[in-house]
Amino acid sequence: MSNFIVFLNALQPLSPELNDTLLANTLREELPAHHLLLQPGKIARRVYFVETGLVRGYMLLHGREISSWFMQAGDFVISILSFFTQQPSAEYLELLEPAVLHSISYEQLQALYRDFPEFNFIGRSLIEKYYVLSEQRALHLRSRTAAERYDLLLRDFPTVFQRVAVQHIASHLGMAPETLSRLRNKLL
Structure with missing residues (x-):
């Protein structure tokens, strides 16, 4: 089956x-x-x-x-x-x-x-x-900070950075790839 x-x-x-x-x-x-x-x-x-x-x-x-x-x-x-x-x-x-x-x-x-x-x-x-x-995604894009959106993505999809190109992740989170890199470096 x-x-x-x-x-x-x-x-x-x-x-x-x-x-x-x-x-x-x-x-x-x-x-x-x-x-x-x-x-x-x-x-x-x-x-x-x-x-x-x-x-x-x-x-x-x-x-x-x-x-x-x-x-x-x-x-x-x-x-x-x-x-x-x-x-x-x-x-x-x-x-x-x-x-x-x-x-x-x-x-x-x-x-x-x-x-x-x-x-x-x-x-x-x-x-x-x-x-x-x-609806959750739309709400998160409107009401969450970049760091909060990043944290939520990692919570829901922990392997995202091993499986998805950074530029795709950044566009999904509504930020530039450079912003995502700075955010990741700050939180690591």
Whole structure:
């Protein structure tokens, strides 16, 4: 049984029929680092579960990359606006490490919601989790100092500096790489 099915079963026990449907409809992919799952102008057609690896969501703003989030093993990855509206994306989804991903399409997700009412609980639980994370990130960017944002990132993602380039971390924290370096040196 894949980690994807194990993860979903932990949220809500899957009926045998739902389990079989998920196994039949889930695409498993092994992809290299720097592979783009999505780029601006394209429509997000799939939602991904990260079995292994690390994914970054980012946008280009005035020629600069602004990292919105990092997701790792056990997380779901999606371009929310593009996927749920089926409109072109404004963001990139990039693998920062080689990854094993499991995915289903927008159409498959809608069929799961329609055909398996118990799957609606799973969908709602995941949307609530990631909406809360999004709100926390927005709040932290508006109300926390640079040092506090840095501390929170290290608390939530202790291996970030071993896995993510400093410039990506700095843009995620809303600061220049030089500011991040000074902050790190001061706190070490």
